Amino acid sequence: MSLLSDLINLDLSDTTDKVIAEYIWIGGSGLDIRSKARTLPGPVSDPSKLPKWNYDGSSTGQAPGEDSEVILYPQAIFKDPFRRGNNILVICDAYTPAGEPIPTNKRCAAAKIFSHPDVVAEVPWYGIEQEYTLLQKDVNWPLGWPLGGFPGPQGPYYCSAGADKAFGRDIVDSHYKACLYAGINISGINGEVMPGQWEFQVGPSVGISAADEIWAARYILERITEIAGVVLSFDPKPIPGDWNGAGAHTNYSTKTMRNEGGYSVIKKAIEKLGLRHKEHIAAYGEGNERRLTGRHETANINTFKWGVANRGASIRVGRDTEKEGKGYFEDRRPASNMDPYVVTSMIAETTLLWKPVS
Amino acid sequence: MSLLSDIINLDLSESTEKIIAEYIWIGGSGLDLRSKGRTLPGPVSDPAKLPKWNYDGSSTNQAPGDDSEVILYPQAIFKDPFRRGNNILVICDAYTPAGEPIPTNKRANAAKIFSHPDVAAEEPWYGIEQEYTLLQKDTSWPLGWPIGGFPGPQGPYYCGAGADKAFGRDIVDAHYKACLYAGIHISGINAEVMPGQWEFQVGPTVGIAAGDQIWAARYILERITEIAGVVLSLDPKPIKGDWNGAGAHCNYSTKSMRNDGGIDVIKKAIEKLSLRHKEHIAAYGEGNERRLTGRHETADIHTFSWGVANRGASVRVGRDTEKQGKGYFEDRRPASNMDPYVVTSMIAETTILTK
Numbered sequence: 001m002s003l004l005s006d007l008i009n010l011d012l013s014d015t016t017d018k019v020i021a022e023y024i025w026i027g028g029s030g031l032d033i034r035s036k037a038r039t040l041p042g043p044v045s046d047p048s049k050l051p052k053w054n055y056d057g058s059s060t061g062q063a064p065g066e067d068s069e070v071i072l073y074p075q076a077i078f079k080d081p082f083r084r085g086n087n088i089l090v091i092c093d094a095y096t097p098a099g100e101p102i103p104t105n106k107r108c109a110a111a112k113i114f115s116h117p118d119v120v121a122e123v124p125w126y127g128i129e130q131e132y133t134l135l136q137k138d139v140n141w142p143l144g145w146p147l148g149g150f151p152g153p154q155g156p157y158y159c160s161a162g163a164d165k166a167f168g169r170d171i172v173d174s175h176y177k178a179c180l181y182a183g184i185n186i187s188g189i190n191g192e193v194m195p196g197q198w199e200f201q202v203g204p205s206v207g208i209s210a211a212d213e214i215w216a217a218r219y220i221l222e223r224i225t226e227i228a229g230v231v232l233s234f235d236p237k238p239i240p241g242d243w244n245g246a247g248a249h250t251n252y253s254t255k256t257m258r259n260e261g262g263y264s265v266i267k268k269a270i271e272k273l274g275l276r277h278k279e280h281i282a283a284y285g286e287g288n289e290r291r292l293t294g295r296h297e298t299a300n301i302n303t304f305k306w307g308v309a310n311r312g313a314s315i316r317v318g319r320d321t322e323k324e325g326k327g328y329f330e331d332r333r334p335a336s337n338m339d340p341y342v343v344t345s346m347i348a349e350t351t352l353l354w355k356p357v358s
Numbered sequence: 359m360s361l362l363s364d365i366i367n368l369d370l371s372e373s374t375e376k377i378i379a380e381y382i383w384i385g386g387s388g389l390d391l392r393s394k395g396r397t398l399p400g401p402v403s404d405p406a407k408l409p410k411w412n413y414d415g416s417s418t419n420q421a422p423g424d425d426s427e428v429i430l431y432p433q434a435i436f437k438d439p440f441r442r443g444n445n446i447l448v449i450c451d452a453y454t455p456a457g458e459p460i461p462t463n464k465r466a467n468a469a470k471i472f473s474h475p476d477v478a479a480e481e482p483w484y485g486i487e488q489e490y491t492l493l494q495k496d497t498s499w500p501l502g503w504p505i506g507g508f509p510g511p512q513g514p515y516y517c518g519a520g521a522d523k524a525f526g527r528d529i530v531d532a533h534y535k536a537c538l539y540a541g542i543h544i545s546g547i548n549a550e551v552m553p554g555q556w557e558f559q560v561g562p563t564v565g566i567a568a569g570d571q572i573w574a575a576r577y578i579l580e581r582i583t584e585i586a587g588v589v590l591s592l593d594p595k596p597i598k599g600d601w602n603g604a605g606a607h608c609n610y611s612t613k614s615m616r617n618d619g620g621i622d623v624i625k626k627a628i629e630k631l632s633l634r635h636k637e638h639i640a641a642y643g644e645g646n647e648r649r650l651t652g653r654h655e656t657a658d659i660h661t662f663s664w665g666v667a668n669r670g671a672s673v674r675v676g677r678d679t680e681k682q683g684k685g686y687f688e689d690r691r692p693a694s695n696m697d698p699y700v701v702t703s704m705i706a707e708t709t710i711l712t713k
Contacts, residue, residue, distance in 0.1 A: 003366065006363070008531050060516060065655060138504070
């Protein structure tokens with residue numbers, strides 16, 4: 001359809017200064033991503049210079065029909081890898097007309113935590129490992145799996161290549177370049193243990209931008225799978241049985257952890273996390289109990305434990321960090337469908353602001 | 359088919375001054391768009407400088423066979439996104455050889471209303487939200503829907519993304535850029551509540567230009583769906599039952615509404631509209647009674663209502679307008695197959711000219 005792609009790929013910068021801004025927000029389920037586009041008179045690089053907008057909240061389960069306007073506040077700009085030129089993607093969060101964050105807006109509370117002076121001073125870094133599963137359209141069975149059956153058991157697929165081992169790499173590779181183009185800090189990709197499952201990593205990013213970038217990367221992935229005719233799933237245990245689940249391991253460090261003597265700061269932080277295990281688990285994604293079984297490189301959901309190089313633990317500390325006496329640690333508990341605003345801010349809150357009751 | 363597209367995409371500006379002008383008009387049903395191309399000796403940017411033309415009205419149900427010539431008067435020029443270069447699209451309206459607008463020519467009357475001094479003084483702005491449905495060729499079943507069945511219920515599709523939620527985005531995105539290229543004031547797009555349904559918005563545009571731009575945008579959309587092998591429908595209720603219809607909400611303001619104290623002017627205008635509800639509904643598109651049921655974000659066709667932020671009303675006033683005491687309002691009644699010349703001029707006539 002080259003005539004259609006000629007039009008989609010039109011470089012408008014010769015004919016007009018106008019740019020297209022795709023405003024993106026999170027819908028009523030807390031996981032569905034919505035977007036719509038508007039024309040702006042010229043290029044914009046500062047989110048505070050973008051106009052607020054609104055959408056029909058009654059169509060996304062976020063407002064009643066007789067009072068349906070939900071207001072969008074632009075928060076982060078990325079280059080649009082689909083429209084290119086000076087066109088942009090805009091990550092927004094949602095407010096009532098009176099200026100209150102609507103209940104599904106988790107960014108607002110996270111922004112408060114990240115602007116607390118004690119948190120700001122520690123410059124929290126996040127590296128998030130987003131796993132996901134690709135499903136065949138219409139049947140919702142994993143990509144590459146035979147219909148009505150199963151592929152051979154796990155073993156050959158992790159980081160593999162080959163037509164019988166890696167399914168959907170074109171999606172993964174175009175997503176990687178699209179995110180780099182967009183300005184997202186995508187740091188890597190790999191094929192996962194379950195066939196049809198993949199992972200990309202975003203980070204290290206500071207504070208609230210980690211989550212903004214994960215949501216932007218998720219949106220770009222949803223758009224790319226749409227083009228490919230493949231369905232994207234963030235379910236934490238898409239196939240029951242001897243098949244890995246999908247997580248969103250969150251790597252974390254603060255300034256003091258990265259400096260000399262940081263290892264003891266890390267241990268103290270892990271101890272605090274251990275005291276709030278139930279609260280964190282409740283906020284780490286729906287359906288996580290199907291995934292955190294203690295098998296398939298997870299720790300059981302009811303148990304908190306940590307260890308160096310231990311992928312069966314709730315928290316893993318890398319051997320490098322142990323050796324150098326400073327670095328970061330990995331919270332392996334979050335599910336692939338977690339909200340990164342919630343997870344990143346909660347880790348900061350528990351480790352930097354929360355004091356255990358003696 | 360790269361050899362064919364090499365030729366379609368030939369840049370002729372190196373070999374000749376000649377340009378191609380595609381003359382576009384509305385056919386006998388009032389909704390069918392027709393066009394044909396002609397060569398001109400050089401670039402033209404002023405419609406008044408374009409020659410009048412004519413077409414076979416007996417082939418479009420607009421003239422008898424023994425007296426078939428219908429005259430085309432060029433009215434608006436847009437850059438041609440398909441031929442590019444200096445080639446143009448020309449929106450025309452149709453007249454008898456004697457110079458009378460033919461019955462299906464709604465532009466002539468609209469132009470009269472818009473040139474009335476009271477209307478011109480108020481600088482009426484329009485923002486039109488054109489909804490439409492994409493259908494699979496040959497089956498005429500919505501794009502993305504399983505043949506012989508239905509997708510999951512409405513909920514995930516509004517502004518959605520993903521292979522199981524958004525069907526036909528390449529058409530929508532190509533249309534967005536093509537319209538911007540053409541010089542149409544396309545202000546945005548979004549996926550609609552029913553899967554396979556989309557919307558684009560044109561505006562704010564002044565007076566008669568709103569109608570010209572909507573027709574040009576509809577033509578470009580018809581051409582793009584043709585390339586994509588998908589059928590375009592402007593039917594206001596393409597699928598019966600618990601599936602949204604398609605409208606053409608018309609946002610409107612005058613100079614007095616946009617100035618301080620405008621909210622009172624708005625309320626007076628809405629009251630005038632309420633007194634002519636039946637007349638407006640009769641002119642707001644065929645088949646609208648299948649769409650305006652009071653459900654699916656519409657107001658019942660027999661009832662006139664208005665409210666702030668109320669998507670179940672005939673007329674909706676935005677919260678911004680209420681807060682600032684000035685702005686615009688949205689007439690949610692027009693169907694997707696409305697004639698924008700009729701709707702825009704009628705709103706102006708009722709709110710500015712009638713007492």
